[in-house]
Amino acid sequence: AQSVTQLGSHVSVSEGALVLLRCNYSSSVPPYLFWYVQYPNQGLQLLLKYTSAATLVKGINGFEAEFKKSETSFHLTKPSAHMSDAAEYFCAVNNFGNEKLTFGTGTRLTIIP
Amino acid sequence: NAGVTQTPKFQVLKTGQSMTLQCAQDMNHEYMSWYRQDPGMGLRLIHYSVGAGITDQGEVPNGYNVSRSTTEDFPLRLLSAAPSQTSVYFCASWRRGDNQPQHFGDGTRLSIL
Numbered sequence: 001a002q003s004v005t006q007l008g009s010h011v012s013v014s015e016g017a018l019v020l021l022r023c024n025y026s027s028s029v030p031p032y033l034f035w036y037v038q039y040p041n042q043g044l045q046l047l048l049k050y051t052s053a054a055t056l057v058k059g060i061n062g063f064e065a066e067f068k069k070s071e072t073s074f075h076l077t078k079p080s081a082h083m084s085d086a087a088e089y090f091c092a093v094n095n096f097g098n099e100k101l102t103f104g105t106g107t108r109l110t111i112i113p
Numbered sequence: 114n115a116g117v118t119q120t121p122k123f124q125v126l127k128t129g130q131s132m133t134l135q136c137a138q139d140m141n142h143e144y145m146s147w148y149r150q151d152p153g154m155g156l157r158l159i160h161y162s163v164g165a166g167i168t169d170q171g172e173v174p175n176g177y178n179v180s181r182s183t184t185e186d187f188p189l190r191l192l193s194a195a196p197s198q199t200s201v202y203f204c205a206s207w208r209r210g211d212n213q214p215q216h217f218g219d220g221t222r223l224s225i226l
Contacts, residue, residue, distance in 0.1 A: 009153070034213050043117070043203055043217030044156075051212055090155060094213065099144060099163060100171060101213055103155035 002027040004074075004091045006104035014112045019063075019078040021107050023091030026072065033074040034092040034101070035065055044090065050074060061085070086111045116140065119204050119218035126194045126225050134189040134221050136204030142216070143209045145187040146171070147179065149200040150220075156203065162187055163209075194225045 007022040025031055032051045036044040048059025055067040061084075065076045076089060091104040120135045138145065146161035148171075158171030162181040176198060178190040187206075191198060202221045205214035 032212050041219070043205075043219050044214075045217070046213065046215060049213060092213070099146070099161055099169075100158055101146075102172075103148075103157070105153055105155040 002031060002093045002095060002098075002102050004033075004093045004102060004104040006089075006091050006107050008107055009105065010108045010110065012110040012112055013081045015083060016080050019076070019081045019085065019109065021076040021089050021091075021109065023065075023074045023076065023104060024072050025074060025091075025093050027093060027095065029095050031093045031095060033065075033067060035059065035063070035074075035076050036090045036092060036103075037061075038088045038090065038106075040087075047076070047089075081111050083111050083113065085109060117204055117206050117216045117218040119202075119221050121221060122219065123222045124224070126191075126223065128194060128196060128225060130194050132191050132194065134191075134202055134204075134223070136187045136189065136218060137185050138187075138204075138206040138216065139185065140206060140208075140216065141184060142206035143184070144211075144214075145181070145204065145206045146214060147177070147187070147189045148203045148205065149173065149198075150203060151200050159189065159202075191223075196225045199223060199225045 003026045034049045035047040050067045058064045094101045117138045147159040148156040160179040162168045204218045207215040
């Protein structure tokens with residue numbers, strides 16, 4: 001079975017500060033990992049994905065995530081928060097050849113002016 | 114290019130009524146899926162399809178039916194609505210080889226009274 005745990009359902013950071021959203025995974029085989037962003041009243045957008053190539057993955061809007069097998073983590077970071085980053089962020093996992101994507105419970109990011 | 118289109122955007126039903134949530138994509142994607150999103154629970158997979166005529170169950174399929182007669186359309190049917198099915202429903206599509214849902218609709222907000 002595969003699963004992801006997102007630590008912190010709500011995270012607040014000041015504009016210009018580092019954004020760190022945490023995701024830990026559990027998988028019996030090497031996983032594929034993803035981060036999605038959801039703006040109010042919209043569907044999800046894919047931010048970035050890890051599919052066993054480079055462990056540091058760069059995505060859209062200045063976000064990146066690092067796959068750490070030893071820590072079973074895939075944390076999302078951005079060096080400097082913008083007001084437009086306020087949204088809900090979901091970590092997700094599946095395995096190669098598996099169409100069933102498993103989502104975390106989400107982290108709502110608030111940016112303080 | 115409309116992407117993934119879901120209709121209706123909002124719907125209120127009475128317990129026991131039936132209805133169909135529509136999902137259409139114009140990108141010729143082989144894979145489509147339905148998720149429900151509930152507060153604090155992330156997105157959970159209801160049903161998915163890997164091509165016309167092929168569907169399979171996800172994590173929470175009970176009370177829902179799907180069919181895939183064409184590549185473009187993937188309707189979700191509620192046979193006898195229950196208050197527990199009050200949720201936001203998202204349809205997603207992706208190409209074979211993408212490993213994950215790439216395009217999401219904007220959702221259908223469904224309330225069952």
